Amino acid sequence: MISSRTRAGFTLNVIDTPGLVEAGCVNDQALDTIRKFILNRPVDAVLYVDRLDGYRVDSLDRQIMTALARMFGVVLWKIALLVLTHGQIAPPDGTSYPEFVSKRTEALQQAIQQAAKFKKSDPQVPTIVVENSARCATNDDGEKVLPDKTIWLTNLVGNVVEVVTREKSSRYTIxxxxxxxxxxxxxxxxxxxxxxxxxxxxxxxxxxxxxxxxxxxxxxxx
The missing domain is CATH 1.20.5 (Single alpha-helices involved in coiled-coils or other helix-helix interfaces)
Known part of the structure; x- marks a missing residue:
């Protein structure tokens, strides 16, 4: 599904992809559908969405990351952002919120690095934590904030813009x-x-x- 919004002469197209997992396995048919849908459509950024409250990176996670690299090429990860949902979660006792986010992020980053065959010197995929539920706290301006006071929507948009406009970035086209x-x-x-x-x-x-x-x-x- 694709949604488009135009404001001040700028058009934003968002492609919401189908699920990549079916019956506990990577759905190659869904990947092929996505690939054909974006045929000759330039892609500026990819949001790889996972949950913050996952406590480990399992074999299925790694299979998905590897399948994406195989189907679309490792260049896809060069314009990707790692988006972690359920950002309002309370970490386990004895663990601070920043520590909890850092641990989860590090595990996923290592898996992405292996799937994309990144070198250690390559920059990591930007990570953004989000929480869009009604229980998300807000600041005095009504903006949704995470437990560490980050305004997540501003942070998300800022990171997307940075990926799209950074000097070495190039649009992905299949x-x-x-x-x-x-x-x-x-x-x-x-x-x-x-x-x-x-x-x-x-x-x-x-x-x-x-x-x-x-x-x-x-x-x-x-």
Whole structure:
């Protein structure tokens, strides 16, 4: 689903993607639908949304991150922001709110770094905590604030603008060649095993017999 808003000559298009998980597995069909939907549509920023109140990064999380890198290329993570929802959560006893956010962020950042094959010197994906429920606290101006007093909407918009406008950032675009190339790569993978078996069953015996024939001929010449 795509929503558009125009204000002061500026148009903001937001694409809300379908869920990436179905029956406990990565939904490749959903990923393919997203890829075809954004065909030739420039993408300036990607919001990867997870929950702040998750207590670990499991194998499914890693599979999703790897699938995104595989389907869209690691460049997608270059324009991504990590958005953590349920920001109003009270951390466990003995843990401060900043410590809780930092621990959760660090675990997800490490998983993203592995999936995107980032170097240690590469900048981390910006992290923003949000809370849009009615129970979210507000300041005197009516703006929703997190337990650490951060105005999360301002923080979110500011980070998105920074990703879009930073010097080394470039718009992400997927074209028809990439889609065909991906399909071709899957065809190549499917054909690898039959080709290998053909080589073992047919080509290798021919080469082997020719080698031994040459050896026998050399022995006769001697």
């Amino acid at each position: 074209d028809e060649r990439q889609i065909k190339g991906s399909n071709g790569s899957w065809w190549y993978k499917l054909m690898t095993v039959p080709l290998f078996l053909f080589q073992v069953k047919a080509v290798y015996p021919l080469i082997r017999s020719q080698v031994f024939a040459d050896i026998d001929k050399d022995d006769e010449d001697e």
